[in-house]
Amino acid sequence: MNERLFRAARLLAMCLPLCAPVAAAAAGEVDSGDTAWMLTATALVLLMTIPGLSLFYAGMVRSKNALSVMMQCFAITCLVSVLWAVYGYSLAFGDGGELQAILGSLEKSFLVGVDGIAPGGYRIPETVFIMFQLSFAVITPALIVGAFAERMKFSAMLWFVGLWLTLVYVPVAHWVWGGGWLGAFGVLDFAGGTVVHVNAGVAGLVTALVLGKRRGYPATPMMPHNMVFTLVGAGMLWVGWFGFNAGSALAADGIAGRAVLVTQLATAVAALVWMIVEWLDHGKPSALGIASGAVAGLVAITPASGYVGALGALVIGGSAALACFYAVTRAKPAFGYDDALDCFGVHGVGGIVGALAMGVFVVKSLGGVGLPDGVPIGWQVAKQVMGVAVTIIYDGLFTFLILKGIDGTIGLRVTDEQETAGLDIALHDERGYNL
Amino acid sequence: MNERLFRAARLLAMCLPLCAPVAAAAAGEVDSGDTAWMLTATALVLLMTIPGLSLFYAGMVRSKNALSVMMQCFAITCLVSVLWAVYGYSLAFGDGGELQAILGSLEKSFLVGVDGIAPGGYRIPETVFIMFQLSFAVITPALIVGAFAERMKFSAMLWFVGLWLTLVYVPVAHWVWGGGWLGAFGVLDFAGGTVVHVNAGVAGLVTALVLGKRRGYPATPMMPHNMVFTLVGAGMLWVGWFGFNAGSALAADGIAGRAVLVTQLATAVAALVWMIVEWLDHGKPSALGIASGAVAGLVAITPASGYVGALGALVIGGSAALACFYAVTRAKPAFGYDDALDCFGVHGVGGIVGALAMGVFVVKSLGGVGLPDGVPIGWQVAKQVMGVAVTIIYDGLFTFLILKGIDGTIGLRVTDEQETAGLDIALHDERGYNL
Amino acid sequence: MNERLFRAARLLAMCLPLCAPVAAAAAGEVDSGDTAWMLTATALVLLMTIPGLSLFYAGMVRSKNALSVMMQCFAITCLVSVLWAVYGYSLAFGDGGELQAILGSLEKSFLVGVDGIAPGGYRIPETVFIMFQLSFAVITPALIVGAFAERMKFSAMLWFVGLWLTLVYVPVAHWVWGGGWLGAFGVLDFAGGTVVHVNAGVAGLVTALVLGKRRGYPATPMMPHNMVFTLVGAGMLWVGWFGFNAGSALAADGIAGRAVLVTQLATAVAALVWMIVEWLDHGKPSALGIASGAVAGLVAITPASGYVGALGALVIGGSAALACFYAVTRAKPAFGYDDALDCFGVHGVGGIVGALAMGVFVVKSLGGVGLPDGVPIGWQVAKQVMGVAVTIIYDGLFTFLILKGIDGTIGLRVTDEQETAGLDIALHDERGYNL
Amino acid sequence: MKFVVAVIKPFKLHDVREALSRIGLQGLTVSEVKGFGRQKGHAELYRGTEYRLDLLPKIKIEAALDDDRVEQAIEAIGQAAHTGEVGDGKIFVLPLEQSVRIRTDETGKAAL
Amino acid sequence: MKFVVAVIKPFKLHDVREALSRIGLQGLTVSEVKGFGRQKGHAELYRGTEYRLDLLPKIKIEAALDDDRVEQAIEAIGQAAHTGEVGDGKIFVLPLEQSVRIRTDETGKAAL
Amino acid sequence: MKFVVAVIKPFKLHDVREALSRIGLQGLTVSEVKGFGRQKGHAELYRGTEYRLDLLPKIKIEAALDDDRVEQAIEAIGQAAHTGEVGDGKIFVLPLEQSVRIRTDETGKAAL
């Protein structure tokens, strides 16, 4: 039995009387409304990766590397899609039998026998469920591009993503959402705070450390080459995130409505807080600042989006902006690692804030949907800490091993000449602009 | 009782037998199909503002101000989202009791008690209704950016938007849609001709007049710096407008279908008419012309989209293009105000054309859904004139007062040096491009 | 009786027990879930044309022609929308009575009497069906822009598109989808392999041949001027294609789910195959390569998307990438025609591969939904060959005649000076960039 | 003949061109350049990292002149480009040996 | 040695470079510039406002040459860049005192 | 006075500017140019069509100098821009007759 879905269903039945009539209807049948929304949500999450994220990132690198980050996002999208069909989905969401706590099975590899309804009592075709989950599996490694931008070999990147998806993303997704031990233990993660953002953020930090700094960092100026692209990408991420968070309800119901509302609130507050802090700190608010704050808010509300209310959204958004602001502007320079586009500083830190704060704001008295029967708030927070800690340790370790393995064989980094020339021309024989 | 919703429901029951079975189903329950569509529509309207409108506007300003207009759109999105949650929604759509004709109440401020179904008999969660209305409250002030682009202080802009939302948008939305006196009087506005476009357009005109011209206008060339951005933004606006207009049906039904069809027709005709008029007038058709025509058509069909048929769409689109073309190319230079990106010329003028023409083309013999029982066409047109006139006067007056208030305290305009340097570097310490 | 719809419904009833309960529900009534999805799908297909395709193409031309291709896409969108309302829809999907095998009728011209439910037993308003089909009629001629980019007169382009839509697109759409003879004969085309892609591709080839090469081609370098635009456009095409293919189910059900899943798989595989072949062939993989592969995969899976399974998707995607790669990099230079942005090389070739391969992979043993009762696989392939061949011959001939007619009257091509100056300034008095 | 090179603030281009037209100069060539000098640049800030730009946008004007026009031209440019603030720019005068108008093959003074 | 500066129409760059190669010139430096002269620019129109661009895109070529190559170079450029229409551009010849190849420290003629 | 024009590899700009600052040069003007020379460009590939770019991105530095600084400046640039690979670029020295600081009307050495 799929624990994530079960839990969500349980919470729903407990806490949202409004949705009861919906949930009661026609179990085991596909519902066209839910399916319509999940098809849309899937398209929105794909919009987040390409073009959204690729544009967000492309604008922040130097013009000589703009295509390389977009190419990485495209290649990741393609590679992960195929691996997901071949074994990823089955290992993450298939029935693992005796080993269910640890991993799914290969019974649905190559998408055999997925013509029925989605598992877990949801009223959408399994094909749609697979696609929605695929879109998450795609964006998670794509986020890591922000950490290793401007210096990683393209071939090494492909190996890294393939291995990381298999050894890190698939098991963690299974543990939390696919019926594995973290979900069974009671860790809550509505739309991917730990599975997606902490996971990507920590992998990004490790990658940045193992790969080392870009040539000339931080002495040479490495300004974003096209901030308009970055802002447009941020806008697309925001819009697409509605699919990410409200789609995680796996239905077009009151939970989805709640998710979309708290997502908007948390994002807006986070953007404003970042803007204000920057204004106080530096004397002027910046466009990259407000966009960064928005992304930090989107990240932090993700694990909480179906569970908390307006108050939770405001606090989570605000504190995520503060935490990410200081991570990016103070901690990064202080420690001196080169997380080029702040994959860890925004996704890692924001994801941790959201995953933990959610344990508090899920309670009814703070506007949330309420905790499962009998779970005290402290205990839920402890579970959330557990979920985050496990992800950090497991992810950190395996990311490190994978990178070392690749480095020892084909090598991780481009040559100095290639880096100086820019990856676009050096690795892809193309240039972004011929004006 | 929410008059707008009621009215729409009434019209529906009267005029669209097709939809009757749908409307009959399960009153008081959330319908997954309607909810799926409204979640999507909300995402589409957000797509209109960021990235759509911000890109449309950014492309039209000079490169030194590209980020500033995008930043304004982002900041407006965030600020309005928070204010909407705190009191905006409640004042616009809450039950005003004795004062219902004038304003809602604060009962739903901080979104307390919004876990149920939407008001007015619609079959979507109230959270989704709030979000959809929020997306309208966001885009309306964002449209005004086009009038004050390239010269307004960022801090003044924030104050202006906060006050304008509270003192102008919220009451006008209440009057027309939230159960207030204009709606009760019979003014029809399907998706925001008066509430959104006339409102934004008039505010834009007043802002342009109070702020004064950009330094060097009109002698110095101030060409759009990136027309590709403008066209992409126009495309996004068009796509997102399907959510704007068809979403205003608040259901996935025949009214939504009609809205999307007449929206497409009016837009296409308006774009072609602008193209042809420009071709005749100047000798060549231009890309900015066809895009401007499309936006004029989208604006004008907005108040009429759920009410008129193909014929109405063609006439409204065509006449809006003509009116806006002459407003922008003749009236603006003649009067000499600097409505930088034609907020008034397109949204104000187009909105007026649509709001009035709708009173005619709503009748059945012209392909519309028909007027409420017993209302003669002349009377409906008079009501529409009333709605537009009230909006112009009230909006114009309060916009003026707000601006004067800000000007007298913190000041509205940047210094000459800042304007010359460009707002990106002067106000935000950033530049759009580092190629 | 609408054969396409009938057929799809038949296939569905035969092959997808899962969907039976859905199909059984409430015939003759609008379903809000299906309607929600089709409204969304329509918006997604519009997103493909503007901004998607226009950006994809604009990035690939030289900067002096960037606006001209975008303007062409916009003008086509507008012109086709109007013609579709006036007679296109009625001729393609109206009841042709005795001539039904050949053409529809004018009974629904000017969209008279379309307030009911969609034809063919689908549970969406006819207005939504019209809009969805309109979005297909818009993108098909817009694809041809890729063939004649950078050298065609704008006025000639308008005439060409108007005539081609009327004389080629409308009849072919009727034959395959509207109840005409090709559909009746058993040609299967789920989402437009022949009607859209082969049709556009062949028209593109003929246009490229009749118009002749761009001045200086192939000696002068004609590099894409902004690859970031092209990649963003490709991303939008991909996202929008979910609406294109899964929308062709005309419902939010298991067929739509299957369509979206195989679309993703075929696209991912095609992109990877193009990337690998280029890597082997040239030594480096390129961003334009991976994007081209993705588009080739999207094109090829289109006719097959509701019919085949994962295996079919992998094979169709892979072989389309190979075929298109060699068409574009070997055949085009060998024959020396100037299909500027590879309309034929990608859409024509990819469409043919998909239309034919679908005849094989539709069978159940290869994971497809199965052939209609009693049709042997060889016979279905023969029907598919027939469908493709008829399209190529009819389309090729009429495209040629239309072009010759225009050339003999107003002329097809811009002058040499105009071509050298660039169409943006020469035809539209605008420039893309004023940095 | 002389070859005059002037580096000025970008927003002064219009004024300088008008001033040169007024003294009868019929042609000049303009480029966008970056200047490094006493004027200090603006700081840019991206996610907390400050970049001080000491290369500032300037406009370079090149004009070939007959010798007897040089004084006038220097004065015209100097006045039109003057703001009195640091960074106003420079005028350089180089000797010019020959000048050809491609369209007509005219040379020397006639080609200016 | 001389320093030749030529301002030409952009689409003539290819021809001019080939012509200079043919006479044995091994190096040159190219910049995108805007030219103001007798040639009148194209009007652009944005929402009814007309902008007449009197600064037209041109290409500037700079080449350091040995004295005895100057005549040839002028002729080569003059022919290759010629269209006969107004705006074909100019060739300017400036004296050049020294020339250094950075890679090898060679100077004078050897460094060209 | 002399007018020194140096064409260098773009990524050496920072080093060259520092080297010139060290010898006391207070101003210079930088432009982005394309260079054609012995160094061969990178091939670009778009959908199977190869474009060989023989115009490579370079940076041009212009600096007006007092005569007695020229030797030093050449040496400083030469060292800072040197990689030893083909394409390192050139330094050209032209005579300069006059120099004016627009802000102050100073001329000659004082204006550099």
Ligand SMILES: Nc1ncnc2c1ncn2[C@@H]1O[C@H](COP(=O)(O)OP(=O)(O)O)[C@@H](O)[C@H]1O
């Ligand atoms: N010696 C020089 N050689 C070439 N260009 C110079 C020189 N000195 C200054 N410039 C140019 O003139 C511009 C203005 O110089 P700067 O020292 O900032 O101010 P000012 O001219 O007012 O003293 C610089 O940005 C640079 O482009």
Ligand SMILES: Nc1ncnc2c1ncn2[C@@H]1O[C@H](COP(=O)(O)OP(=O)(O)O)[C@@H](O)[C@H]1O
């Ligand atoms: N005196 C000058 N000094 C510098 N550049 C000049 C001068 N006169 C013309 N030019 C350049 O040459 C270009 C062509 O000159 P123009 O007068 O338009 O045509 P033509 O050379 O055919 O008479 C101009 O755009 C400008 O860039």
Ligand SMILES: Nc1ncnc2c1ncn2[C@@H]1O[C@H](COP(=O)(O)OP(=O)(O)O)[C@@H](O)[C@H]1O
């Ligand atoms: N005769 C010349 N005149 C002007 N610029 C030149 C000349 N020769 C070379 N250059 C410039 O110097 C750059 C480097 O020259 P190149 O011949 O490639 O290498 P190297 O200087 O190492 O021999 C060229 O790209 C070009 O910009």
